[in-house]
Amino acid sequence: MKNESKSKAKSEPANVPFAFRAYSPEQLRDVLRKMYLIRRFEEGAEDSYTRGLIHGTMHLSIGQEASALGICMPLKSDDQITSTHRGHGHCIAKGAQVDRMFAEFFGKTTGYCKGRGGSMHIADVSQGNLGANGIVAGGIPIAVGAALSAKMQKNGKVVICFFGDGANNEGAFHESLNMASIWKLPVVFVCENNGYGMSTSTARSTAVANIADRAAGYSMPGVIVDGNNFSAVAEASSAAIERARRGEGPTLIESKTYRHRGHSKSDRNRYRTKEEIDEWKELRDPIALFESELRQFGILNDAGIEEVRASVEKEIADAIQFAKDSPMPNTGAALDYVYTELPQ
Amino acid sequence: MNSAVRELTYSQAIQEAMAIALESDPRVFLMGEDIGVYGGAFQVTGDLVERFGSDRVIDMPISELGGAGLAVGAAMTGMRPIFEFQFSDFATLAMEQIVNQAAKMRFMLGGEVSVPLVMRFPAGSGTGAAAQHSQSLEAWLAHVPGLKVIQPATPHDAKGLLLAAVQDPDPVMIFEHKLLYKVKGPVPEGHYTVPIGKAEIRRMGRDATIVATSIMVQKSLKAAEILQTEGIDVEIVDLRTIRPIDRETVINSVKKTTRLLCVYEAVKTLGIGAEISAMVAESEAFDYLDAPIMRLGGADSPIPYNPELEKSVVPQVPDIVAGIRNLVQGRR
Numbered sequence: 237m238k239n240e241s242k243s244k245a246k247s248e249p250a251n252v253p254f255a256f257r258a259y260s261p262e263q264l265r266d267v268l269r270k271m272y273l274i275r276r277f278e279e280g281a282e283d284s285y286t287r288g289l290i291h292g293t294m295h296l297s298i299g300q301e302a303s304a305l306g307i308c309m310p311l312k313s314d315d316q317i318t319s320t321h322r323g324h325g326h327c328i329a330k331g332a333q334v335d336r337m338f339a340e341f342f343g344k345t346t347g348y349c350k351g352r353g354g355s356m357h358i359a360d361v362s363q364g365n366l367g368a369n370g371i372v373a374g375g376i377p378i379a380v381g382a383a384l385s386a387k388m389q390k391n392g393k394v395v396i397c398f399f400g401d402g403a404n405n406e407g408a409f410h411e412s413l414n415m416a417s418i419w420k421l422p423v424v425f426v427c428e429n430n431g432y433g434m435s436t437s438t439a440r441s442t443a444v445a446n447i448a449d450r451a452a453g454y455s456m457p458g459v460i461v462d463g464n465n466f467s468a469v470a471e472a473s474s475a476a477i478e479r480a481r482r483g484e485g486p487t488l489i490e491s492k493t494y495r496h497r498g499h500s501k502s503d504r505n506r507y508r509t510k511e512e513i514d515e516w517k518e519l520r521d522p523i524a525l526f527e528s529e530l531r532q533f534g535i536l537n538d539a540g541i542e543e544v545r546a547s548v549e550k551e552i553a554d555a556i557q558f559a560k561d562s563p564m565p566n567t568g569a570a571l572d573y574v575y576t577e578l579p580q
Numbered sequence: 581m582n583s584a585v586r587e588l589t590y591s592q593a594i595q596e597a598m599a600i601a602l603e604s605d606p607r608v609f610l611m612g613e614d615i616g617v618y619g620g621a622f623q624v625t626g627d628l629v630e631r632f633g634s635d636r637v638i639d640m641p642i643s644e645l646g647g648a649g650l651a652v653g654a655a656m657t658g659m660r661p662i663f664e665f666q667f668s669d670f671a672t673l674a675m676e677q678i679v680n681q682a683a684k685m686r687f688m689l690g691g692e693v694s695v696p697l698v699m700r701f702p703a704g705s706g707t708g709a710a711a712q713h714s715q716s717l718e719a720w721l722a723h724v725p726g727l728k729v730i731q732p733a734t735p736h737d738a739k740g741l742l743l744a745a746v747q748d749p750d751p752v753m754i755f756e757h758k759l760l761y762k763v764k765g766p767v768p769e770g771h772y773t774v775p776i777g778k779a780e781i782r783r784m785g786r787d788a789t790i791v792a793t794s795i796m797v798q799k800s801l802k803a804a805e806i807l808q809t810e811g812i813d814v815e816i817v818d819l820r821t822i823r824p825i826d827r828e829t830v831i832n833s834v835k836k837t838t839r840l841l842c843v844y845e846a847v848k849t850l851g852i853g854a855e856i857s858a859m860v861a862e863s864e865a866f867d868y869l870d871a872p873i874m875r876l877g878g879a880d881s882p883i884p885y886n887p888e889l890e891k892s893v894v895p896q897v898p899d900i901v902a903g904i905r906n907l908v909q910g911r912r
């Protein structure tokens with residue numbers, strides 16, 4: 237794959253974006269499919285919530301799809317990620333199945349966490365996703381620990397650590413970046429800066445203009461990318477992952493993006509304007525941007541795009557049906573998984 | 581004196597208490613995450629930022645350890661902070677400042693300072709928010725000398741105890757069950773306090789005593805109605821403060837009814853019920869007991885996401901009914 241992409245790069249003009257040099261048409265088509273999968277998954281979850289089929293709350297990443305996919309694209313399947321409360325996109329981008337995700341949201345035994353975790357703890361450990369996290373910045377030291385583990389085991393794995401802009405003001409962020417840097421651990425810190433931690437804008441919460449500026453304090457590269465541009469994100473991620481794999485240590489990537497929906501189901505959006513939301517939706521939608529590039533570089537035409545959309549609609553409908561049809565856990569099993577079951 | 585009484589929700593009562601504190605004492609300020617224009621994750625601060633300004637209703641970054649420590653420092657030096665945790669679970673991030681600093685500062689400095697700090701913790705399960713947003717950690721803090729820990733069960737007490745906490749010279753930790761926020765009850769207008777360290781008998785009865793905390797008071801009242809139809813007359817003690825415990829009220833009640841059931845949502849093992857049980861067993865009430873002391877509390881499990889599992893790991897009304905039946909009928 238890699239050699240193929242190198243030779244391809246030589247034959248294309250330099251202004252062709254990274255992704256269109258590095259990835260095959262099949263891969264790019266699959267990126268679009270997954271972008272849709274994330275969006276439709278979340279719309280489906282939202283709809284099921286409104287109908288009372290899902291309880292609790294959820295944090296939707298609609299508008300941030302390119303970031304999740306761009307970061308995960310250069311990963312190998314056994315590389316690992318830690319995710320956040322806004323983690324559905326990361327989960328899908330790392331290879332999870334939407335039927336088992338819906339099942340989890342419906343609290344079913346077939347769900348990824350057997351109905352114990354729900355949206356905020358969604359994970360697919362088999363695909364290297366060590367889990368979403370209900371605690372802001374809770375996953376950051378865990379990612380660094382996984383990277384330490386990879387280094388000690390010399391298994392060549394790289395860990396992606398997703399977190400939001402709000403998390404950069406937790407002590408865990410600062411302690412973790414420092415340790416990752418002094419020990420040159422194979423981890424990539426990815427701050428998905430959507431402008432707000434709940435209602436608090438980064439301008440009000442954070443002393444530096446860019447989260448990437450924090451990298452200097454820990455002697456690692458700090459990179460800013462347009463988080464709504466798949467190719468730009470993939471390019472930055474690819475460079476950081478290669479650096480980590482070479483043993484040169486961590487990178488902090490700041491992926492600037494925006495969440496279209498409120499923070500959670502109870503947000504009244506009083507801290508931002510409708511104009512601001514509309515501008516991001518209409519002018520900077522990551523899926524629309526990627527589609528226009530796919531057309532521009534001759535990867536997919538309208539019919540091809542339509543085909544992708546239709547296949548996703550069907551996958552989502554089937555997944556919801558699977559979740560509905562799956563069994564509920566037995567309340568007698570409430571204490572399962574508290575501790576590891578030991579063989580008798 | 582204004583003594584008109586209205587029906588308010590628990591969260592409105594808390595908001596009113598904070599407004600009164602802000603109005604009447606320039607040292608009082610609120611600090612927390614999203615407590616300004618957002619109005620707080622549970623809308624408890626509501627529009628207070630519009631009324632008192634962002635200098636006194638301070639939105640802070642997501643920095644629980646630092647924020648809690650700032651509140652300790654401000655309290656030591658002449659201010660009266662009311663610090664809101666967005667969820668009580670996030671106290672875990674601030675434990676250093678609460679446990680090592682706030683609780684012990686006066687002691688370590690030989691009484692030269694005090695820490696008049698109030699912290700509010702939305703707690704408990706029942707919202708489908710899963711294991712990291714549903715815990716009841718009050719017993720953790722109640723284990724630390726130097727802290728006072730309260731759990732108001734009614735809108736009336738939520739207001740009166742908060743106003744008492746603001747006046748208190750020492751750190752007071754208030755655990756508010758999230759499912760209580762929408763519960764309505766009579767709340768007097770104006771300033772009043774409910775004493776910290778004093779339990780309240782919510783229902784008089786002859787056959788058994790339930791010592792309950794927080795939302796379990798409401799559930800116990802429902803259970804008592806059912807039990808009444810079976811001829812079992814239950815007394816319900818709302819503990820209200822879990823540190824310091826109102827020993828006298830609990831012991832007198834048990835001496836009268838001769839039976840004790842402790843009901844609380846937090847994990848039963850090593851919890852507040854163990855303390856109450858031991859306190860009674862060590863007291864003169866022991867000789868009056870006609871049945872073993874019983875506890876009903878949370879299962880030895882994190883709170884699951886699935887709604888049925890979630891309900892199954894904390895005491896529900898039928899569990900309380902069954903618990904009292906066993907206690908009363910077991911020895912008849």
Ligand SMILES: Cc1ncc(C[n+]2csc(CCOP(=O)(O)OP(=O)(O)O)c2C)c(N)n1
Pocket residue numbers: 295321322370371372373399400401402403404430432433434499613642644666670673
């Ligand atoms: C330690 C901790 N504090 C507060 C919260 C409540 N909370 C959940 S998400 C969130 C905002 C996080 O903002 P950010 O990191 O920017 O992520 P985003 O929601 O924007 O994706 C807050 C305050 C929490 N879950 N954990």
Ligand SMILES: [Mg+2]
Pocket residue numbers: 400401402428429430431432433434
């Ligand atoms: Mg954010």
